[in-house]
Amino acid sequence: MAITLARVDDRVIHGQTTTRWSKERPIDGFLVVGDKIIHDKLRTKVLKAAAGNLKVGIFSDDKGPEIIKKGVQSNKNFFLISNSPQTFAKLLQNGADWGNELNVGPMNTREGAIVVERTLALDDKDYEAFDYMYNHGINISFQLIPDEKKKTWPEVKKHYDELKAKEE
Amino acid sequence: MKILITTHGNLAKGIYSSYQMLAGSTNQIKYLGLSPDDTGQFKKELAHIIDQETDDLLILCDIKGGSPYNECFAKYLQNPQKIRVVAGLNLPMLLEVGLSLTSKPSLDEITDLAEKFGKEGVCVAKETADTNQDIEF
Numbered sequence: 268m269a270i271t272l273a274r275v276d277d278r279v280i281h282g283q284t285t286t287r288w289s290k291e292r293p294i295d296g297f298l299v300v301g302d303k304i305i306h307d308k309l310r311t312k313v314l315k316a317a318a319g320n321l322k323v324g325i326f327s328d329d330k331g332p333e334i335i336k337k338g339v340q341s342n343k344n345f346f347l348i349s350n351s352p353q354t355f356a357k358l359l360q361n362g363a364d365w366g367n368e369l370n371v372g373p374m375n376t377r378e379g380a381i382v383v384e385r386t387l388a389l390d391d392k393d394y395e396a397f398d399y400m401y402n403h404g405i406n407i408s409f410q411l412i413p414d415e416k417k418k419t420w421p422e423v424k425k426h427y428d429e430l431k432a433k434e435e
Numbered sequence: 436m437k438i439l440i441t442t443h444g445n446l447a448k449g450i451y452s453s454y455q456m457l458a459g460s461t462n463q464i465k466y467l468g469l470s471p472d473d474t475g476q477f478k479k480e481l482a483h484i485i486d487q488e489t490d491d492l493l494i495l496c497d498i499k500g501g502s503p504y505n506e507c508f509a510k511y512l513q514n515p516q517k518i519r520v521v522a523g524l525n526l527p528m529l530l531e532v533g534l535s536l537t538s539k540p541s542l543d544e545i546t547d548l549a550e551k552f553g554k555e556g557v558c559v560a561k562e563t564a565d566t567n568q569d570i571e572f
Binding site for chain 2: 282283286287290296297298312315316322323324337338340341343412413414415
């Protein structure tokens with residue numbers, strides 16, 4: 268397997284990824300998947316600069332499964348990153364196989380999202396996406412950096428349910 | 436191996452909190468700031484930290500010739516086998532030396548890392564011409 272980290276991260280490529288995860292796991296380049304990211308030219312430039320010496324490929328959701336396959340079969344090592352769990356769920360649905368691990372980094376607050384943990388805001392669609400992946404055998408770990416204690420989807424889900432119940 | 440950050444004011448504490456955000460916590464990094472109201476506490480605390488330390492110690496200072504640096508430089512002159520001092524502290528420097536601790540570098544190796552990455556960390560933002568899909572599998 269040459270996808271050494273699959274990660275949901277709102278900020279896509281930044282300090283925690285380039286300085287910390289890249290020390291923990293082998294990496295030759297970033298595979299970034301997301302329709303919203305690819306169409307944002309400014310963001311694309313910033314992400315490429317953030318990666319420093321590492322190469323970055325940014326791909327549409329539809330192109331995702333093919334790119335992941337290439338990445339897995341390659342001798343090189345890649346971090347697979349998207350800014351949304353919904354993208355990963357869609358990829359899984361479309362037959363992509365990056366392994367059975369999914370790491371989750373920061374997810375910012377948005378309209379309709381609930382702040383579940385310190386750096387994690389989820390909405391109902393994110394919830395459905397995580398649930399879908401969890402039920403299809405993906406181990407989901409919420410962990411900003413490798414030293415931090417992992418939280419699992421059932422833990423985060425329980426917290427979301429409690430907060431949602433309070434809200435209603 | 437231990438790392439000690441010494442600075443004027445709260446920079447030492449602040450840069451350590453930035454380090455933690457990116458790299459996590461470690462008990463191998465200590466920090467000591469010189470208060471604007473200092474009447475000798477900095478010197479005492481520095482001596483206390485160094486006396487208690489049995490490991491080698493890399494000291495990162497904010498600026499060459501400042502009081503924290505001068506105090507640390509004196510300590511280095513008294514004990515050059517166990518202490519190194521690097522001035523010009525920045526976050527790339529701290530990150531690199533902090534994360535290198537797990538591979539147990541020698542005092543000379545970690546000092547070289549601090550200098551190298553501290554210098555390389557300073558750069559001017561430039562737009563890269565290539566925005567195409569340049570990834571290779």
